[in-house]
Amino acid sequence: MTEDILFDNVYVGHSVDDAKAFAAETFDIKHALEKVANKVDVPGEDEDELDGVTFVQNPVEFLRNKAFKFMELARIDPVTAFKTQPETGLALLASLFTFLGMLGALFGVVGSQQKPVTKV
Numbered sequence: 001m002t003e004d005i006l007f008d009n010v011y012v013g014h015s016v017d018d019a020k021a022f023a024a025e026t027f028d029i030k031h032a033l034e035k036v037a038n039k040v041d042v043p044g045e046d047e048d049e050l051d052g053v054t055f056v057q058n059p060v061e062f063l064r065n066k067a068f069k070f071m072e073l074a075r076i077d078p079v080t081a082f083k084t085q086p087e088t089g090l091a092l093l094a095s096l097f098t099f100l101g102m103l104g105a106l107f108g109v110v111g112s113q114q115k116p117v118t119k120v
Contacts, residue, residue: 067092 009026011019055062070088074081082089104110 009023009030011022013019053061053065066085066088070081070085070092073084074089101110
């Protein structure tokens with residue numbers, strides 16, 4: 001449909017023949033073109049399926065591809081990377097903070113016990 005038009009090809013009248021002629025001139029032509037346009041795949045619409053790897057087929061490769069795509073885009077423009085793939089960015093940030101927390105706990109920076117207080 002055309003922008004800002006909610007109804008298209010509306011016929012108001014009493015003649016069935018005129019309604020059929022109007023439909024042949026407008027609806028039938030557009031309907032055939034819209035069917036063809038819906039069958040054509042738009043490149044870039046489903047990037048995950050274009051790579052040939054889906055989550056069901058190979059989850060590790062799927063997640064790896066998403067992470068690499070995010071990092072490539074983040075090198076160019078980090079804001080756009082987070083706007084286009086927020087779930088990947090948040091997952092990578094969460095894994096980074098988890099890794100840093102584990103290192104902190106390993107070296108006693110995070111979660112260490114206090115030294116016992118001795119009275120003199």
